[in-house]
Amino acid sequence: MNATSLSRVVVTGATGNVGTSLIRALAREPRVGSVLGVARRRPDLELPGVEWAEADVSREGDEPLLARLVADADAVVHLAWRFHPTRDPVVTWQANVLGSVRVFEAVAAARVPVLVHASSVGAYSPGPSGGAPVSEEWPTHGWPGAAYTREKAYLERVLDTFERDHPQVRVVRMRPAFLFKEESASEQRRIFAGRLFPGPLMRPELLPLLPEFSGLRFQVMHTEDAADAYRRALLRDVRGPFNLAADPVVDAELLGRVFDARPVKVPAGAVRGALSAAYRLRLAPASPGLFDAVRRIPVMSTERARRELEWEPSATSVEALEAFLRGVRAGAGDSTAPLGGRRVG
Numbered sequence: 001m002n003a004t005s006l007s008r009v010v011v012t013g014a015t016g017n018v019g020t021s022l023i024r025a026l027a028r029e030p031r032v033g034s035v036l037g038v039a040r041r042r043p044d045l046e047l048p049g050v051e052w053a054e055a056d057v058s059r060e061g062d063e064p065l066l067a068r069l070v071a072d073a074d075a076v077v078h079l080a081w082r083f084h085p086t087r088d089p090v091v092t093w094q095a096n097v098l099g100s101v102r103v104f105e106a107v108a109a110a111r112v113p114v115l116v117h118a119s120s121v122g123a124y125s126p127g128p129s130g131g132a133p134v135s136e137e138w139p140t141h142g143w144p145g146a147a148y149t150r151e152k153a154y155l156e157r158v159l160d161t162f163e164r165d166h167p168q169v170r171v172v173r174m175r176p177a178f179l180f181k182e183e184s185a186s187e188q189r190r191i192f193a194g195r196l197f198p199g200p201l202m203r204p205e206l207l208p209l210l211p212e213f214s215g216l217r218f219q220v221m222h223t224e225d226a227a228d229a230y231r232r233a234l235l236r237d238v239r240g241p242f243n244l245a246a247d248p249v250v251d252a253e254l255l256g257r258v259f260d261a262r263p264v265k266v267p268a269g270a271v272r273g274a275l276s277a278a279y280r281l282r283l284a285p286a287s288p289g290l291f292d293a294v295r296r297i298p299v300m301s302t303e304r305a306r307r308e309l310e311w312e313p314s315a316t317s318v319e320a321l322e323a324f325l326r327g328v329r330a331g332a333g334d335s336t337a338p339l340g341g342r343r344v345g
Contacts, residue, residue, distance in 0.1 A: 004235055005031040006074040006114075012057060012103060013080030015039040015336035017184040018118065018176075021227035022077065023050055031235055038069060038080075043336040057102055058082065058095035066106040075114035075234055078103045083191045086287045089147040096151045101158060108166050116172045116233055117159060119241065121219065123152040123175060127298025131217065134298040136175070136241040143293035172233045176226045177219035177245035177300065180320045183334040184223060185327025186341045192286045212252035212263035213271050215295030219245035222315035222323065232309040243300035246313040246320060258321050268295065 009026055013019045014037030026035045027047040035050045037043075042052050055065050057080050070076050080103070082095035100117070107115050125139040142153030156173070163171050180188070221244060229244050248254060252263040275291050278284035305311045315323075326332070333341020 004237065005033075006234060007033040008036065008073050009034075009075045009077065009234065010036045010038060010070050010073040011077045011079060012038045012055075013078070013118075014052075015041070015043045015045075016079060016081070016338050017179055017181065017187065017223055018226055018230070019079045020045070020183070020334050020336060020339060021181065021223045022079070022230050023047060025224075025227045025231045026050075026234075029231060029235075036069060036073070039336070041337040045335050057099035060098075063102055063106065066102060067109060070103075070106050070110045070112055073110070073112050075116065076103065076107050076112050077116045077118075077230060077234070079118045081118065083148070084285065086147060086285060086290075092147050093151060097154055097158075100155050104158065104162050107169065108162070112169065114170045114172075114234065115162075116174065116230060117155070119156060119173045119175045120148075120152045121175055121177050121243075121245075121297050121300060122146075122149040122293060123156050124298050124300075126296035131299055133301040134243075135301050136243055136304060138298060143289075143296055145289035146287060146293040148290060149293045170237070170239050172239060173241040174226070174230060174233065175241055175243050175300070176229075177221050179223045179226050180220055180324035181223040182323045182327035182330075182332045183341075184339055185324050186331055186333045187339050188324065189328050190285075194283070194285050208261055210252065210256050210259055210261040210263045211266045211271055213266055213268040213295075215268060216255075217249060217251045217299065218294060218297060219249055219299060220317045220320050221246035221313055222320040225311075225313040225315060228314075229305060229309055229311045232311055236309060238308050242305040242309065243302050244305055244311075245300050245302050246315060246317045248317055249299055250317055250321070254318065255321075258318060258325070 009032055011019055014023050023037050026032045027050050037050060037052050038055050040056045042054050053069055055062055082092050085091055123140040123142055125141045140153055140156040142149035144150060226244055256263045272288050272291055276288040279287055331341045333339050
């Protein structure tokens with residue numbers, strides 16, 4: 001694929017897990033002239049060639065501001081996403097689905113040549129029996145029981161229509177596995193385990209046993225490697241979806257080695273019941289529907305990204321998990337509001 005250069009790239013959700021890594025990667029990239037990071041709250045983060053703008057894509061009435069922000073862009077990378085409140089899916093729908101539609105409409109109105117959208121492994125329908133890796137052609141209908149997967153799948157349909165109506169826009173859909181880095185660990189602890197979960201509990205000596213249940217098989221990767229794939233997709237004449245993940249696939253045996261714990265088989269229903277009870281009692285923020293979705297997501301083949309983007313993860317899945325665990329224990333963070341660190345316990 002022919003490489004190109006871009007005078008100006010606009011990144012929404014630029015202060016989050018992927019956004020901070022991508023902004024830094026683009027600041028180092030000589031083929032990118034300037035970067036505009038868009039976020040709800042301006043960060044205390046200065047990088048060469050990077051400007052910041054405050055905007056909330058989910059807020060009705062901010063459409064004129066979005067139009068101005070993308071007016072002179074050569075490419076827009078849409079990363080903005082809201083995980084909470086999981087107990088109010090109307091709020092996340094307004095932010096994630098309607099907010100994304102506003103960004104897509106601004107891109108079309110400004111005739112921006114390139115749109116790169118952050119989809120997810122969560123957009124995929126349940127994987128095939130037997131667990132064979134799926135290509136980008138696998139159906140993207142998500143899992144209906146979780147807001148995250150519903151919203152990611154719905155936006156795939158929105159982009160189908162967008163591509164039909166705006167064939168002049170080069171649209172790329174990135175579908176990464178679970179993304180971890182040390183600097184995002186505190187945010188992810190808050191999202192999935194709650195603000196009060198003590199990070200020091202995530203130590204091998206405190207977790208001698210690890211529950212093993214059917215469906216415990218998923219992929220992860222380091223966020224820096226995902227940012228590198230985004231950078232490559234921006235600078236190459238490619239279109240369509242790309243699966244992103246690192247090896248090896250994570251299962252109970254691998255988690256046992258990471259935690260130095262012994263996997264113990266338990267019924268998936270028992271684990272779900274415990275998570276459901278914790279959710280009802282407001283002891284955990286992640287809904288049991290998300291647990292159902294994770295058990296059904298497919299393993300992805302990353303052959304297309306390796307071939308067309310010439311992309312190769314620099315970190316293994318084990319190294320990505322270890323970075324996350326270090327960050328959780330230390331209360332690690334970054335100099336942005338979403339990734340602010342705080343040690344609990």
